[in-house]
Amino acid sequence: MKISRAFLVVVSLGRTFYQDSAEELRLLTTSDGLTPVGLMQAKRDKPDPATFLGSGKIEELGDLAREAGADIVVFDIALSAAQERNIERVLNLPVLDRTELILDIFRQRAKSREGRLQVELARLEHLSTRLVRGWTHLERQRGGLGKTGGPGEKQIELDRRMIGVRMKQLRDQLKRLARQRGTQRRARSRGDSITVSLAGYTNAGKSTLFNKLTRAESYAADQLFATLDTTARKFWLNDEETVVATDTVGFIRGLPHQLIEAFKSTLDETVHADLLLHVVDASSPVREEQIAEVNSVLHDIKADDVPTILVYNKIDMTGHAPEIVRDNEGRPKAVFVSALTGAGLDELREAVSEFAHKWRDDHPNLPREPEDWEREMANDRDDPRLKRRSAAEELAELESLL
Ligand SMILES: Nc1nc2c(ncn2[C@@H]2O[C@H](COP(=O)(O)OP(=O)(O)OP(=O)(O)O)[C@@H](O)[C@H]2O)c(=O)[nH]1
Numbered sequence: 001m002k003i004s005r006a007f008l009v010v011v012s013l014g015r016t017f018y019q020d021s022a023e024e025l026r027l028l029t030t031s032d033g034l035t036p037v038g039l040m041q042a043k044r045d046k047p048d049p050a051t052f053l054g055s056g057k058i059e060e061l062g063d064l065a066r067e068a069g070a071d072i073v074v075f076d077i078a079l080s081a082a083q084e085r086n087i088e089r090v091l092n093l094p095v096l097d098r099t100e101l102i103l104d105i106f107r108q109r110a111k112s113r114e115g116r117l118q119v120e121l122a123r124l125e126h127l128s129t130r131l132v133r134g135w136t137h138l139e140r141q142r143g144g145l146g147k148t149g150g151p152g153e154k155q156i157e158l159d160r161r162m163i164g165v166r167m168k169q170l171r172d173q174l175k176r177l178a179r180q181r182g183t184q185r186r187a188r189s190r191g192d193s194i195t196v197s198l199a200g201y202t203n204a205g206k207s208t209l210f211n212k213l214t215r216a217e218s219y220a221a222d223q224l225f226a227t228l229d230t231t232a233r234k235f236w237l238n239d240e241e242t243v244v245a246t247d248t249v250g251f252i253r254g255l256p257h258q259l260i261e262a263f264k265s266t267l268d269e270t271v272h273a274d275l276l277l278h279v280v281d282a283s284s285p286v287r288e289e290q291i292a293e294v295n296s297v298l299h300d301i302k303a304d305d306v307p308t309i310l311v312y313n314k315i316d317m318t319g320h321a322p323e324i325v326r327d328n329e330g331r332p333k334a335v336f337v338s339a340l341t342g343a344g345l346d347e348l349r350e351a352v353s354e355f356a357h358k359w360r361d362d363h364p365n366l367p368r369e370p371e372d373w374e375r376e377m378a379n380d381r382d383d384p385r386l387k388r389r390s391a392a393e394e395l396a397e398l399e400s401l402l
Pocket residue numbers: 200201202203204205206207208209219220221222223224225226227228248249250251313314315316317337338339340341
């Protein structure tokens with residue numbers, strides 16, 4: 001059975017401030033390749049341990065989902081394994097919680113070898129907490145949601161040990177790749193251009209801005225997590241100066257901790273940058289909450305002391321004029337731009353250039369180095385081993401470990 005019609009459930013747990021939850025869940029769902037066919041909003045002070053929502057609500061949900069012809073129900077919260085199983089039993093429909101939804105989007109987006117290993121590690125970590133369900137659940141996601149059409153209902157019992165073995169392999173491989181990345185980064189930092197990393201809430205416009213600044217073709221789309229893999233490119237501040245910029249994965253509220261853990265080496269680009277451009281969707285009614293979410297992830301990955309300029313993007317939608325805002329000491333702290341129309345990009349270059357000058361004053365006598373890391377990174381991207389494996393191949397590999 002092909003799963004494609006999703007009924008959405010947004011639950012506010014004693015807090016109401018995240019007003020656009022429904023909109024965000026819709027975008028997450030379509031980004032996962034599902035079509036939303038209905039929405040139920042519910043309030044609860046405290047989750048029911050067995051079914052999260054009360055039994056009356058769950059029954060109502062079942063009726064609504066059936067009426068809408070849904071073949072899967074998507075929750076905007078993280079459910080425990082038991083809650084998910086119980087809800088599925090009552091509804092007689094598969095359930096995807098927020099963590100699984102985000103993991104599944106990441107699975108579909110990951111292109112580089114590193115990205116794919118990271119996603120696999122995160123998914124296994126998640127799976128290891130739900131072993132009671134064996135592979136059925138994973139297979140349902142793969143066979144149903146994935147485009148590959150997996151073996152469907154095949155029942156395979158995996159034990160914790162086997163997953164442990166695979167996770168250790170993945171961690172070792174990732175460690176090796178992280179070392180490579182560190183070498184590339186050191187090569188870069190020996191050059192005389194500063195490194196700038198774009199960070200921000202998913203869909204804020206990081207890739208669009210990155211493309212405008214560097215004329216690269218980083219994938220930009222009105223989807224969440226369009227970018228998973230880090231891309232680095234040079235951009236010109238003026239006729240003489242360049243900086244190296246990296247476009248990275250977007251952050252989101254409640255980013256599954258397995259993903260933060262698994263994507264550590266990717267997020268390291270952010271930690272080790274000389275300057276962060278924190279890109280904000282200025283047209284979002286919840287931009288303040290999104291800024292706070294991003295700051296909290298930056299704190300988690302220990303990047304909160306990297307100097308930051310806030311880039312308020314999408315001013316074509318807000319009517320704000322392009323502008324540099326400075327702090328009391330005259331340092332740029334925010335810039336208003338539109339990556340789409342190009343308004344404010346000169347101001348942004350100017351702000352980064354000012355920062356770079358000051359940075360160079362603080363770090364004199366840095367030797368120049370050939371920038372072969374750029375070639376290395378290009379090689380990485382063209383690596384034939386990056387071919388996507390099918391669910392069947394992945395399963396076969398796991399079975400061979402038994
Ligand atoms: N109106 C308007 N839309 C923009 C602007 N910049 C980006 N967008 C749109 O916003 C959407 C998301 O842009 P991306 O550049 O993919 O955003 P991102 O931050 O890289 O997103 P992820 O990689 O998914 O985290 C796309 O549909 C863009 O066309 C802007 O300045 N104005």
